[in-house]
Amino acid sequence: MYRTIDRKVKFIGKHLMKKIIIFFFIIILFSCDKKEDNVLQTNEYHDTMETFNSTDDNIMSLYGFLLNRYYYSSNESLGISYYFREQNIVERTIWAYETFRITGTYKIEHDHGVPFINFYWENSPEERFLLLGTEYFIALYSDNSEPEFFGYNNNRYVNGHRLLRSNSITQVASLTTSSTLIEEDIYYYGTPERLGTHINRVWAVNGGIGEKLFIELPSLSLPIIFISTGYVHFSRPYLYLYNSRPKKISINGVEFELEDTPNYQIIRGVSPWGIMEIEVLEIYPGTRYDHMCINSILVLSDM
Numbered sequence: 001m002y003r004t005i006d007r008k009v010k011f012i013g014k015h016l017m018k019k020i021i022i023f024f025f026i027i028i029l030f031s032c033d034k035k036e037d038n039v040l041q042t043n044e045y046h047d048t049m050e051t052f053n054s055t056d057d058n059i060m061s062l063y064g065f066l067l068n069r070y071y072y073s074s075n076e077s078l079g080i081s082y083y084f085r086e087q088n089i090v091e092r093t094i095w096a097y098e099t100f101r102i103t104g105t106y107k108i109e110h111d112h113g114v115p116f117i118n119f120y121w122e123n124s125p126e127e128r129f130l131l132l133g134t135e136y137f138i139a140l141y142s143d144n145s146e147p148e149f150f151g152y153n154n155n156r157y158v159n160g161h162r163l164l165r166s167n168s169i170t171q172v173a174s175l176t177t178s179s180t181l182i183e184e185d186i187y188y189y190g191t192p193e194r195l196g197t198h199i200n201r202v203w204a205v206n207g208g209i210g211e212k213l214f215i216e217l218p219s220l221s222l223p224i225i226f227i228s229t230g231y232v233h234f235s236r237p238y239l240y241l242y243n244s245r246p247k248k249i250s251i252n253g254v255e256f257e258l259e260d261t262p263n264y265q266i267i268r269g270v271s272p273w274g275i276m277e278i279e280v281l282e283i284y285p286g287t288r289y290d291h292m293c294i295n296s297i298l299v300l301s302d303m
Contacts, residue, residue: 061135062090062138063084063086064084065082065153066081066082066084067081067138067140067149067151068080068081068149068150069081069148069149078094078095079093079094079096080092080094082140088105088106088107089104089105090105090106091103091104092104092119092121102121102122102123102124104119104122105119105120106118107120111237113230113237113240113241113261113262114130114232114233114237114240114262115132115262115263116128116129116131116237117129117131117140129141129142129148129149130199130232130234132232132262132264132296133263133264134226134264134265134266135153136169136300137150137152137153137169137264138150138151139197141234142234143234143235145198145199145200145201146198147197169197169226169299169300170298171192171193171195171196171197171297171298172192172215172217172297172298172299173192174192175191175192175195175213175214175215175216176190176213177190177205177211177212177213177214178205178210178211178212178213179205179206179211180203180204181204188201188203188293190203190294191203195294195295195297196296197298199232199295199296200232200233200234202231202232202293202295204231204243204291204292204293205292206290206292207290207292208244208246208280208283208291209280209281209282209283210279211279211280211292212277212278212279212280213277213297214277214278215275215276215277215297216274216275217275217276223299223300224268224299224300225267225268225298225299226265226266226267226298227258227264227265227267227296227297227298228262228264228265228294229245229246229258229260229261229265229293230243230245230293230294230295231243231291231293232295232296240262241286241287242286242287243286243289243291243292243293244283244284244285244286244290244291244293245258245260245283245292246258246280246284246292247284248281248282249278250277250278250279251267251276251277251278252276252277255281262295264296
Protein backbone atom coordinates (compact mmCIF):
# COMPACT_ATOMS: atom_id res chain seq x y z
CA MET A 1 0.00 0.00 0.00
CA TYR A 2 2.72 2.46 0.91
CA ARG A 3 4.63 1.63 -2.26
CA THR A 4 1.50 2.36 -4.32
CA ILE A 5 1.04 5.76 -2.66
CA ASP A 6 4.71 6.53 -3.16
CA ARG A 7 4.48 5.79 -6.87
CA LYS A 8 1.41 8.03 -7.20
CA VAL A 9 3.17 10.88 -5.41
CA LYS A 10 6.18 10.55 -7.69
CA PHE A 11 3.94 10.54 -10.78
CA ILE A 12 2.01 13.63 -9.63
CA GLY A 13 5.23 15.40 -8.70
CA LYS A 14 6.81 14.71 -12.08
CA HIS A 15 3.69 15.90 -13.93
CA LEU A 16 3.50 19.03 -11.74
CA MET A 17 7.19 19.80 -12.34
CA LYS A 18 6.63 19.76 -16.12
CA LYS A 19 3.82 22.27 -15.77
CA ILE A 20 5.94 24.49 -13.51
CA ILE A 21 8.82 24.47 -16.02
CA ILE A 22 6.52 25.42 -18.91
CA PHE A 23 4.83 28.11 -16.78
CA PHE A 24 8.16 29.76 -15.92
CA PHE A 25 9.27 29.52 -19.58
CA ILE A 26 6.15 31.41 -20.67
CA ILE A 27 6.60 34.02 -17.92
CA ILE A 28 10.19 34.61 -19.05
CA LEU A 29 9.09 34.84 -22.69
CA PHE A 30 6.50 37.47 -21.85
CA SER A 31 8.76 39.49 -19.56
CA CYS A 32 11.97 39.55 -21.61
CA ASP A 33 12.30 42.96 -23.16
CA LYS A 34 14.48 43.37 -26.24
CA LYS A 35 17.33 45.84 -25.94
CA GLU A 36 17.50 48.45 -28.66
CA ASP A 37 20.47 48.20 -30.99
CA ASN A 38 23.10 50.90 -30.84
CA VAL A 39 22.68 51.78 -34.50
CA LEU A 40 24.97 54.42 -36.00
CA GLN A 41 22.87 57.53 -36.68
CA THR A 42 24.62 60.27 -38.63
CA ASN A 43 23.36 63.54 -40.03
CA GLU A 44 23.69 62.02 -43.48
CA TYR A 45 20.75 59.74 -42.70
CA HIS A 46 18.81 61.85 -40.25
CA ASP A 47 15.95 62.31 -42.71
CA THR A 48 15.75 58.63 -43.71
CA MET A 49 13.81 57.58 -40.61
CA GLU A 50 10.16 57.40 -41.66
CA THR A 51 7.20 56.03 -39.79
CA PHE A 52 4.21 54.40 -41.47
CA ASN A 53 1.08 52.68 -40.31
CA SER A 54 0.24 49.41 -42.03
CA THR A 55 -2.65 51.16 -43.78
CA ASP A 56 -0.30 53.44 -45.75
CA ASP A 57 0.10 52.82 -49.47
CA ASN A 58 3.82 52.24 -48.93
CA ILE A 59 3.25 49.14 -46.77
CA MET A 60 1.32 46.01 -47.61
CA SER A 61 -1.73 45.34 -45.48
CA LEU A 62 -1.06 42.70 -42.86
CA TYR A 63 -4.73 41.82 -42.32
CA GLY A 64 -5.22 38.06 -42.60
CA PHE A 65 -1.61 37.00 -42.08
CA LEU A 66 -0.98 34.06 -39.73
CA LEU A 67 2.58 33.40 -38.49
CA ASN A 68 3.65 30.32 -36.56
CA ARG A 69 6.75 29.08 -34.74
CA TYR A 70 7.15 25.72 -32.98
CA TYR A 71 9.68 24.63 -30.37
CA TYR A 72 10.27 20.94 -29.78
CA SER A 73 12.18 18.96 -27.16
CA SER A 74 12.38 15.25 -26.43
CA ASN A 75 9.13 15.21 -24.49
CA GLU A 76 7.59 18.68 -24.70
CA SER A 77 6.43 21.08 -27.42
CA LEU A 78 5.56 24.78 -27.44
CA GLY A 79 3.95 26.91 -30.15
CA ILE A 80 3.66 30.67 -30.72
CA SER A 81 1.49 32.34 -33.35
CA TYR A 82 0.69 35.89 -34.46
CA TYR A 83 -2.57 36.67 -36.21
CA PHE A 84 -3.17 40.09 -37.78
CA ARG A 85 -6.68 41.47 -37.64
CA GLU A 86 -8.21 44.67 -38.98
CA GLN A 87 -7.33 48.15 -37.71
CA ASN A 88 -3.78 47.26 -36.68
CA ILE A 89 -4.92 44.68 -34.12
CA VAL A 90 -2.72 41.61 -33.59
CA GLU A 91 -3.16 38.53 -31.39
CA ARG A 92 -0.29 36.50 -29.94
CA THR A 93 -1.05 32.97 -28.79
CA ILE A 94 1.25 30.66 -26.84
CA TRP A 95 0.21 27.08 -26.29
CA ALA A 96 1.70 24.11 -24.49
CA TYR A 97 -0.46 22.32 -21.89
CA GLU A 98 -2.57 25.45 -21.75
CA THR A 99 -3.24 28.34 -24.13
CA PHE A 100 -2.27 31.93 -23.39
CA ARG A 101 -3.53 34.73 -25.65
CA ILE A 102 -2.90 38.47 -25.54
CA THR A 103 -4.04 41.27 -27.84
CA GLY A 104 -2.14 44.35 -28.93
CA THR A 105 -1.48 46.77 -31.74
CA TYR A 106 1.39 47.13 -34.19
CA LYS A 107 3.15 49.87 -36.08
CA ILE A 108 5.58 49.69 -39.01
CA GLU A 109 8.50 52.09 -39.38
CA HIS A 110 11.44 52.39 -41.74
CA ASP A 111 15.02 52.58 -40.46
CA HIS A 112 17.32 53.64 -43.33
CA GLY A 113 14.86 52.19 -45.81
CA VAL A 114 14.45 48.86 -43.97
CA PRO A 115 10.98 48.04 -42.55
CA PHE A 116 10.63 47.14 -38.87
CA ILE A 117 7.45 46.21 -37.03
CA ASN A 118 6.79 47.10 -33.38
CA PHE A 119 4.24 45.19 -31.29
CA TYR A 120 2.57 46.93 -28.34
CA TRP A 121 0.97 44.38 -26.00
CA GLU A 122 -1.46 44.80 -23.16
CA ASN A 123 0.46 44.29 -19.87
CA SER A 124 3.53 42.86 -21.68
CA PRO A 125 6.79 44.34 -22.99
CA GLU A 126 7.00 45.62 -26.56
CA GLU A 127 8.56 43.52 -29.33
CA ARG A 128 10.49 44.63 -32.41
CA PHE A 129 11.28 42.64 -35.56
CA LEU A 130 12.65 43.33 -39.00
CA LEU A 131 9.82 42.73 -41.46
CA LEU A 132 10.07 41.48 -45.06
CA GLY A 133 7.23 40.27 -47.21
CA THR A 134 4.73 40.59 -50.02
CA GLU A 135 0.97 40.41 -50.28
CA TYR A 136 1.34 36.61 -50.08
CA PHE A 137 3.81 35.97 -47.23
CA ILE A 138 5.82 37.80 -44.56
CA ALA A 139 8.80 36.94 -42.38
CA LEU A 140 9.90 38.45 -39.05
CA TYR A 141 13.57 38.58 -38.05
CA SER A 142 15.53 39.42 -34.91
CA ASP A 143 19.30 39.13 -34.43
CA ASN A 144 19.16 35.64 -35.91
CA SER A 145 19.60 35.56 -39.69
CA GLU A 146 16.86 32.95 -40.06
CA PRO A 147 13.19 34.02 -39.82
CA GLU A 148 11.84 33.96 -36.28
CA PHE A 149 8.34 33.72 -37.74
CA PHE A 150 7.14 32.98 -41.27
CA GLY A 151 3.57 32.83 -42.50
CA TYR A 152 1.05 33.32 -45.25
CA ASN A 153 -1.95 35.52 -45.93
CA ASN A 154 -5.13 33.51 -45.35
CA ASN A 155 -7.01 35.88 -47.68
CA ARG A 156 -4.74 35.32 -50.71
CA TYR A 157 -5.10 32.55 -53.26
CA VAL A 158 -2.84 31.32 -56.08
CA ASN A 159 -4.29 28.99 -58.71
CA GLY A 160 -7.34 28.62 -56.48
CA HIS A 161 -5.35 27.50 -53.42
CA ARG A 162 -4.45 29.20 -50.15
CA LEU A 163 -0.74 29.57 -49.39
CA LEU A 164 -0.86 27.55 -46.18
CA ARG A 165 1.89 24.99 -46.79
CA SER A 166 5.26 25.79 -45.25
CA ASN A 167 6.99 24.65 -48.45
CA SER A 168 4.92 26.78 -50.84
CA ILE A 169 7.72 29.38 -50.99
CA THR A 170 11.18 27.86 -51.42
CA GLN A 171 14.72 28.81 -52.37
CA VAL A 172 15.79 28.14 -55.93
CA ALA A 173 17.36 24.74 -56.62
CA SER A 174 20.35 25.92 -58.65
CA LEU A 175 21.95 29.35 -58.98
CA THR A 176 25.24 30.69 -60.35
CA THR A 177 26.56 34.24 -60.79
CA SER A 178 28.89 36.10 -63.13
CA SER A 179 31.20 37.30 -60.33
CA THR A 180 31.59 37.62 -56.55
CA LEU A 181 32.80 40.37 -54.23
CA ILE A 182 35.76 39.38 -52.03
CA GLU A 183 36.63 41.60 -49.06
CA GLU A 184 39.25 40.68 -46.45
CA ASP A 185 38.87 36.96 -47.20
CA ILE A 186 35.06 37.21 -47.03
CA TYR A 187 33.33 35.84 -50.13
CA TYR A 188 29.87 37.23 -50.91
CA TYR A 189 28.81 34.27 -53.04
CA GLY A 190 25.50 33.99 -54.82
CA THR A 191 24.16 30.53 -53.89
CA PRO A 192 20.64 29.16 -53.26
CA GLU A 193 21.44 28.99 -49.53
CA ARG A 194 22.78 32.55 -49.26
CA LEU A 195 19.87 33.89 -51.31
CA GLY A 196 17.21 31.93 -49.38
CA THR A 197 14.98 33.29 -46.62
CA HIS A 198 17.93 34.48 -44.48
CA ILE A 199 19.04 38.06 -43.92
CA ASN A 200 22.46 39.42 -42.83
CA ARG A 201 24.12 37.74 -45.85
CA VAL A 202 23.90 38.70 -49.51
CA TRP A 203 25.25 38.22 -53.00
CA ALA A 204 27.47 41.25 -53.66
CA VAL A 205 29.61 42.44 -56.57
CA ASN A 206 31.66 45.50 -57.44
CA GLY A 207 29.74 47.97 -59.60
CA GLY A 208 26.79 45.83 -60.55
CA ILE A 209 25.76 46.93 -64.03
CA GLY A 210 26.16 44.06 -66.47
CA GLU A 211 26.38 41.42 -63.73
CA LYS A 212 24.25 38.30 -64.18
CA LEU A 213 22.57 35.51 -62.25
CA PHE A 214 21.67 32.18 -63.84
CA ILE A 215 18.81 30.31 -62.16
CA GLU A 216 17.60 26.86 -63.10
CA LEU A 217 13.84 26.77 -62.74
CA PRO A 218 11.87 23.64 -61.87
CA SER A 219 9.05 22.53 -64.15
CA LEU A 220 6.30 24.72 -62.77
CA SER A 221 2.95 25.39 -64.38
CA LEU A 222 3.09 29.08 -63.45
CA PRO A 223 6.43 30.10 -61.92
CA ILE A 224 6.40 33.20 -59.74
CA ILE A 225 9.73 34.68 -58.60
CA PHE A 226 10.19 36.82 -55.47
CA ILE A 227 13.27 39.06 -55.21
CA SER A 228 14.51 41.10 -52.23
CA THR A 229 17.27 43.58 -53.06
CA GLY A 230 19.96 45.35 -51.04
CA TYR A 231 22.02 44.47 -47.99
CA VAL A 232 19.41 43.67 -45.33
CA HIS A 233 20.76 43.45 -41.77
CA PHE A 234 18.86 43.55 -38.47
CA SER A 235 21.35 45.43 -36.28
CA ARG A 236 22.95 47.44 -39.13
CA PRO A 237 20.05 48.61 -41.31
CA TYR A 238 22.16 51.49 -42.67
CA LEU A 239 23.98 48.95 -44.86
CA TYR A 240 20.92 48.96 -47.12
CA LEU A 241 21.57 52.56 -48.23
CA TYR A 242 25.36 52.31 -47.97
CA ASN A 243 25.38 49.74 -50.78
CA SER A 244 23.79 49.76 -54.24
CA ARG A 245 20.58 47.95 -55.20
CA PRO A 246 19.35 46.78 -58.62
CA LYS A 247 16.94 49.23 -60.24
CA LYS A 248 16.35 47.83 -63.71
CA ILE A 249 16.92 44.19 -64.64
CA SER A 250 16.49 42.03 -67.72
CA ILE A 251 15.11 38.49 -67.41
CA ASN A 252 15.68 36.46 -70.58
CA GLY A 253 15.55 39.70 -72.58
CA VAL A 254 12.46 41.16 -70.89
CA GLU A 255 13.08 44.30 -68.84
CA PHE A 256 11.66 44.89 -65.36
CA GLU A 257 12.02 47.97 -63.15
CA LEU A 258 12.32 47.33 -59.41
CA GLU A 259 11.27 49.62 -56.60
CA ASP A 260 13.91 50.71 -54.10
CA THR A 261 12.73 48.53 -51.22
CA PRO A 262 14.06 45.41 -49.46
CA ASN A 263 10.54 43.94 -49.43
CA TYR A 264 10.02 41.05 -51.81
CA GLN A 265 8.93 42.07 -55.30
CA ILE A 266 6.98 39.72 -57.55
CA ILE A 267 8.16 38.80 -61.03
CA ARG A 268 5.59 37.05 -63.20
CA GLY A 269 5.48 35.84 -66.77
CA VAL A 270 8.75 33.91 -66.56
CA SER A 271 9.24 30.93 -68.86
CA PRO A 272 8.34 27.79 -66.84
CA TRP A 273 11.35 25.72 -67.95
CA GLY A 274 15.07 26.07 -68.46
CA ILE A 275 17.57 28.69 -67.30
CA MET A 276 16.46 32.11 -66.17
CA GLU A 277 19.12 34.75 -66.85
CA ILE A 278 18.89 37.93 -64.79
CA GLU A 279 21.09 40.82 -65.89
CA VAL A 280 21.43 44.08 -63.95
CA LEU A 281 20.92 47.04 -66.29
CA GLU A 282 20.71 49.92 -63.83
CA ILE A 283 21.24 50.44 -60.09
CA TYR A 284 20.20 52.64 -57.19
CA PRO A 285 23.68 53.87 -56.16
CA GLY A 286 24.89 53.35 -52.62
CA THR A 287 25.75 56.39 -50.53
CA ARG A 288 29.09 54.96 -49.38
CA TYR A 289 30.10 51.79 -51.28
CA ASP A 290 30.20 50.80 -54.94
CA HIS A 291 28.89 47.31 -54.13
CA MET A 292 25.59 46.04 -55.51
CA CYS A 293 23.72 43.58 -53.27
CA ILE A 294 20.80 41.19 -53.61
CA ASN A 295 19.33 39.77 -50.42
CA SER A 296 17.10 36.91 -51.57
CA ILE A 297 15.52 35.16 -54.56
CA LEU A 298 12.66 32.72 -53.88
CA VAL A 299 10.26 30.77 -56.07
CA LEU A 300 6.64 29.73 -55.62
CA SER A 301 6.37 25.95 -55.91
CA ASP A 302 3.45 24.13 -57.50
CA MET A 303 0.31 24.15 -55.37
